[in-house]
Structures are given as structure tokens and as C-alpha cells.
Amino acid sequence: MTGRLADLNARIDTVHKLESVIKAMRGIAASRVQEAQASVTSVRTYAATIGHAIAEVLPLVPAPDDPRPNGPDHHGIIAFAAEQGFAGTFSDRVFEAVIAETGPDTSLYVVGERGLTEAAERHLPVTWSTPMIAQPSQALGLANRIGDAIFDRLAAGQLTRVSVIHALPGVAHHGEMAVKRLMPFDTSRFPPPQSQNIPDLTLPAADLLRDLIEEYVFAELAEAALLSFAAENEARMRAMIAAQDNTANTLAGMVATSRQLRQEEITEEIIELAMSSLAQT
Template sequence: MTGRLAEVKGRIGSVRKLGAVIGAMRGIASARVQDATQHVAAIRAYAETIGDAIAEALVLLPSAASAGAHVQASQRHAVILMAAEQGFAGTYNEQVFDAAASLLNAPHVLFLVGDRGVLIAGERHHPPHWSDAMIAHPAQAGPLVSRLADALLGMLASAEITHVTVVHAIPVGTGSIEIVTRRVLPFDYARFPPPAAQVSPRITLPADRLLARLVEEYIVAELLEAVMLAFVAENVARMRAMISAQDNVSETLDALVGTARRLRQEEITEEIVELAAGHPRD
């Protein structure tokens, strides 16, 4: 009996340590969500500013507004997929790949962010053309997007790809995520209605070059937002998984504590019986 009780007490100690680790992981994920959410707001404000500039530049080049309206099917479609970098995020990666299934089952070039996604891509026979690690904190988003943009521009310049779509998770509600699919290229100028006062702005660059640079900057902002939202969603998924794990730990701990009490009571009962019979334990 004593050996069994000692074993149960040892398990109680291990489960409590596991609970502490799970609590710490949940706390880290929560802090990351709060930090990255603030960066999302800043990125969106920047994108809105660039969008206003694009709307004004289109006054100088009205023909560009219809350039992205006629989208034809492309045999070289780049799919940017944002997966998780770390584990303990439930079915996060599977959800992202499932949402992108129609794109991945058609001719495509896969640009994959997130090392956990590389594992899923291998299992599903979708080898990435390019891959990189998902960010661990918001400060890494800029360098990641720069590397991604460089890889895309190389293929765009050689006309190896003409269409670009990004698939990533976003946080919704309280503790939930959903997967969104957004077209990046061909660029949709229709999103930028002309300004109320259509006064030609003063510019120091040719109108076409100015618009091209603004579009590039806007696409970078879009990719930054996608990375940051995916990072938030990954940590929301991790928080949800850790909450579930904490519930399981609590249930296991309660059961072990109950078992320990029962074993201790049985041990005490045995000692009393032995003492009453005149056969005390050595």
C-alpha cells in the first residue's frame, strides 16, 4: 500500500508541474496576442493611408483602374499559405490547408510560411517552392515580408507567375479563428474609389511609376497584415488548446488527489486493525 501511495503522490507532483508549464504557455500566447493585435491596427492605418494615395494617383491614370478588372485564369498561380511555427495549436495547420485545398489541387507555386506547415505540406504532397519560418514576435514581420516579397518579385518579373493569393487564419470573436483567402495579384484597383474632390495631386515622379510604387507598398502592407493576423490566430488557437489541456490536467489532478486520499485512508485503517490485533508494524 505504501508503495502505491508513493507512486500516486509522485504522479500528483508531475501533473502539477505540467499544469504550471501549460499555464505559462497560455500566458505567453495571451501576451503575444495582445502585442500583435496592436501592430495590426498600426498596419491597417498605414495601408489606409497608402490606399488614399492610390485613389488620388488613379486620377492621373484613369485607365489603370480597369487594369485588374479582367482577371484571366493563370497556369502559374502563386499560393502564399501562412501556417504555424510551433506546436500545441490544435488543428490550426490542418484548417489552413483544408481551406486552401482547391488552390493546392490546381496548378500552383506554393510559398509557405511556418515550419509546422512544411510537415503538413509533405504529408499532403504539396512541396513548397519557397518556405520560411513564421515570426516569433511582431518585430520579425518586416524582415519576413521582405524575403517573401523578394521571392515573389523574382517570379513575377520573369512572368513565371501572374496571380498571387494568400491564405491565412484570422482571429474572430472570443477565442475563435477562421481561414480567409485573399487575392493579392492581379491588383484590384476597384477597391479605391476616386476622392470626392478630384484635384490632380502634385507629383515628382511620372504618374505610372508613382502608382506602381504605391501599389508595391500597399501589397507589402497587405502581406504584413496577413502575417500579423496569422500570428495572432496561431496564438489564439494555442490559448484554446492550452485551456483544454488545463481542464484535462485539473480533472486528472482531482482524480489522483482522490486516489491518494483513499489509499491513505486504507493505509490508516490497516494500521488501526493491526494495532487492535496486537500486531503493530515494525
């Protein structure tokens, strides 16, 4: 009896420590979500500024006769998956969206170490991969790495179009995926400038437009990284809440059992004392 009670108390102590770890992980995830959301606002402001510049330059560049690429379609998909564990089915949902967009000639670009594991389990070949950010301040560096990878392949003719797939944060978007085309770049989303003044340029208009488009895509990639990062940490928060509830229920049952064992132990001690007293009389 004493051994069972000691083992149970040791397990209770272990579960208490686990509960502390779960609370800490939940708090860290919540903090990261807030940081990412604040960074998204800054990136969107930057993208809006670049978009305004694109609208100013567009009238100065002749429209191509046929913007559609000639030849076979080479589709590149950038998938933002989880970097760490304890995020539930986060990466599963990302790759369900990836499979829905995958065609006969698709190259997969995976962001996130857990995403590599998920792709391998689904027997999806990965053309290129990189770790996901560990904090929002790393989003710009990640966007640069992805941008270098896709623009090099676009220039070499290895890709004709590029899409990005990532999860969306927020309770209203629970489980929702964003599927967005990056290239060919859609210039029709930028309304003509209200001013009729022609801007003074120090570069040829076509070269400036190309650079602005690359910068806008860079901003879109940074935004996707931040939104995915926030969504991953929200998924981790939900997983930790569920784990915390399970831990609380487990603790309650173990404490109740411990009290019962302790009561039985006390009862046995009383009986032994009583029997000893009777034997001496």
C-alpha cells in the same frame, strides 16, 4: 501499499508542475494576441495612407487595354500556417483552404515550420518557405521576405496571380479562413479622389503607382502575418484551456485515489498494531 502511494504522490507532483506550464503557455498566448491586435491597427492605418496615395495617382496613369495576363495561369498561394505546436487543428484548416484553391499550375509558398510538416503529410510540393514570426515586431521583416519572393517571380513571368490564405482571429471567426487576391492588383477598390487638384510628382506617374502598389501589398502581407499570428495563439489558448481542464480532472482523480490509499495504509497500520497488542497479551 507504501510504494504505490509514493509513486502516486510523485505523479501528482509532476501533474502540478505540468499545470503550471500550461497556465504559463496560456498566459503567453493571450499576451501575444493582444500585441498582434494592437499592431494590426497600425498596419491598417499605414495601408489606408498608401491607398489614399494610390487613389490620387490612378487618374494620371492610363488604364491598360486588357489587365488580364496572357498565356497560361500560374497561381501562387501564400499559406500562413502554425510555427509551433499545441495549436490544435490550426494548420489542418489552413491547408484545407489551400487545397480548395489549388489548380493544375499552383506554386505553394508556406509560412510556418508546422506548415511544412503539414504540406509534406498531404504530399503538396512547396516552392518556397520561411518561418512564421515569433512576435508581432517581426511582421514587417516577414512581409519583406515574402514580397521579395513573389515580386521576383512575377517579374520573371513565373507567376501570373498571387493569393494569400490565413486564419482569422476572434471568437466570431473561429475556424474561418481569409482567401485574398494580392496580384493582379485590384485598383477598383480605391474610390476617385474628391479633390480635383493634380498632385505634384517627382517621379513618372506609372513608376510611382507601381511603387505604391508594392508598398500596399507589403502592408497586406504584414496584416496577414499579424492576423494569422493572433489566430494561431488564440488556437493555442483554446488548446491550453482544454489541457488545463483535463489536468484538473486528472489531478482530482489522483488526489482522491491518494487519499484512499493513505486511508487504507492507516487502516492497515491500526490492524497491525491491534494484532501485535493481542499477541502480547
